[in-house]
Amino acid sequence: MSGDSNAAVRDVVIVGSGVAGLSAAVYAARADLEPLVLEGPEPGGQLTLTTDVENYLGFPEGVGGMELIQRGKEQAERFGAEFEHGTVEDATLEDRPFELELADGDAVRTRSLIVATGASARWVGADGEDELMGYGVSTCATCDGAFHRGDDVLVIGGGDSAMEEALFLAKFADSVTVVHRRDELRASEVMAERARNHEKIAFRWNTELLEIHGSREEGVTGATLVAHPDGHPTEKLEETAAPRAASEVERETVDVGGIFYGVGHVPNTDFLEDTPVELADSGHLETLEGMTTETAVEGVFGAGDVMDPDYRQAVTSAGTGSMAALDAEAWLEAEAARPELQPSDPAPSV
Numbered sequence: 001m002s003g004d005s006n007a008a009v010r011d012v013v014i015v016g017s018g019v020a021g022l023s024a025a026v027y028a029a030r031a032d033l034e035p036l037v038l039e040g041p042e043p044g045g046q047l048t049l050t051t052d053v054e055n056y057l058g059f060p061e062g063v064g065g066m067e068l069i070q071r072g073k074e075q076a077e078r079f080g081a082e083f084e085h086g087t088v089e090d091a092t093l094e095d096r097p098f099e100l101e102l103a104d105g106d107a108v109r110t111r112s113l114i115v116a117t118g119a120s121a122r123w124v125g126a127d128g129e130d131e132l133m134g135y136g137v138s139t140c141a142t143c144d145g146a147f148h149r150g151d152d153v154l155v156i157g158g159g160d161s162a163m164e165e166a167l168f169l170a171k172f173a174d175s176v177t178v179v180h181r182r183d184e185l186r187a188s189e190v191m192a193e194r195a196r197n198h199e200k201i202a203f204r205w206n207t208e209l210l211e212i213h214g215s216r217e218e219g220v221t222g223a224t225l226v227a228h229p230d231g232h233p234t235e236k237l238e239e240t241a242a243p244r245a246a247s248e249v250e251r252e253t254v255d256v257g258g259i260f261y262g263v264g265h266v267p268n269t270d271f272l273e274d275t276p277v278e279l280a281d282s283g284h285l286e287t288l289e290g291m292t293t294e295t296a297v298e299g300v301f302g303a304g305d306v307m308d309p310d311y312r313q314a315v316t317s318a319g320t321g322s323m324a325a326l327d328a329e330a331w332l333e334a335e336a337a338r339p340e341l342q343p344s345d346p347a348p349s350v
C-alpha cells in the first residue's frame with residue numbers, strides 16, 4: 001500500500017459522514033476516542049439530497065436534510081471529532097493497526113474502524129433528475145410518500161423494491177403507475193400479485209422514463225415516457241444502426257406530481273472486496289448474528305445503510321451508528337486490558 005504509513009495510529013476511524021457516521025462520531029467523541037471521520041465523495045450523505053425530513057424523532061415541524069446533517073456535524077465537532085475530505089480506495093484489514101488508502105494517496109492507520117459508507121440508490125438517467133431529485137423525484141417512498149397525498153405518481157422499476165414503493169404510495173396517492181421497461185415483472189409473485197390486485201395501481205409495460213418536467217419551486221409537474229412493443233425503448237432510441245426500431249418508439253407526456261425510483265441500491269463497499277470482511281451477494285456489509293455491529297473482522301464495525309438492506313432510514317442509521325461506536329469503544333477497552341502477547345503466543349485471529 002502506498003502513502004505515509006508512519007502516520008499516527010488512531011483509535012477510531014469512521015468512514016462516511018452520513019447520519020450513521022455522524023451519530024458514531026458523536027458517541028465516539030464523547031467517549032474521548034477523538035474519532036477521525038472521512039467524509040467521502042458525498043459529505044453528509046443521502047440526506048443532503050432531500051428537502052424535508054418529517055419522520056426523524058424530535059422535529060415535530062420537520063427538518064431540512066441539509067440542516068439535520070449540519071447540526072449533527074457541529075454536535076460531533078463540539079466533542080472533538082475531526083473531519084477530513086477523504087475517500088477510501090483500499091483497505092488492509094488482515095493486520096492491526098488497520099490501514100486505509102485514500103484516493104489522494106494518503107494512508108490512515110487505526111486500531112478500530114467503523115464503516116458507514118451508505119448505499120447509493122440507482123438513478124434512471126432521465127433528463128431533469130439531477131435538478132429535481134429531492135424536489136418531487138425520490139428514491140424512498142417511506143420517506144417522501146406522505147408528501148404526495150392526492151397526486152398521480154409514477155414508480156419506475158419492475159422488481160420487489162418497485163412493488164414495495166408502489167404499494168406504499170397507494171396509501172397516499174390518487175393513482176400509482178408502475179413504469180417498467182419489459183412486459184413482465186421481475187418481482188416475486190407475492191409482491192407482483194399484491195400490486196396487480198390493487199385498485200389504485202396501474203402498469204405501463206415496455207415503457208421507460210425519458211424526461212422529468214417541473215422546477216425546484218413547483219416540484220414535478222409531468223414526465224415524458226417512451227414505449228416500444230419489444231421493450232427497452234431508450235436502447236432502441238440509441239440504436240442508430242436500426243432506425244426502424246427507433247421510429248417505432250412512441251413518446252407521451254403525462255401529468256404527474258411525483259416520481260419514485262425503485263430500481264435498487266448499490267452499497268458502497270468496493271474498497272472492502274479484497275478484505276476478510278464478509279459481503280452479502282447484494283454487496284451489503286455482513287455483520288455478525290444478533291444485535292451487534294461487529295463484522296467477521298475483529299475491530300471492524302458496520303453502521304447505517306451499508307449493512308442494512310431493509311430499513312434504510314435516517315433514524316435507524318443513527319441508531320446503528322451509535323451502536324457501532326459503543327461496540328468499538330468496548331472492543332478497544334477489552335483489547336487494552338488483554339495481557340501483552342509473548343513471542344511464543346499464537347498470533348491473534350482477526
Ligand SMILES: Cc1cc2nc3c(=O)[nH]c(=O)nc-3n(C[C@H](O)[C@H](O)[C@H](O)COP(=O)(O)OP(=O)(O)OC[C@H]3O[C@@H](n4cnc5c(N)ncnc54)[C@H](O)[C@@H]3O)c2cc1C
Pocket residue numbers: 015016017018019020021038039040041042043044045046047049050052053054055056086087088089116117118119120121133134137138139140143144268271303304305306312313314315317
Ligand atoms: C432523496 C432521499 C430522501 C430521503 N428522505 C428520508 C427521510 O425523509 N427520512 C429518513 O429517515 N430517511 C430518508 N432517506 C434515507 C436516508 O437518507 C438514509 O437512510 C441515510 O442517509 C443513510 O445514512 P448512512 O449514513 O448510512 O449513509 P449515507 O447517507 O448514504 O452516507 C454515506 C456516506 O459515506 C461516504 N462514503 C461512501 N463511500 C466512501 C468511501 N469509499 N470512502 C469514504 N467515504 C465514503 C459518503 O460520502 C457519505 O458521506 C432519504 C434518502 C434519499 C436518497
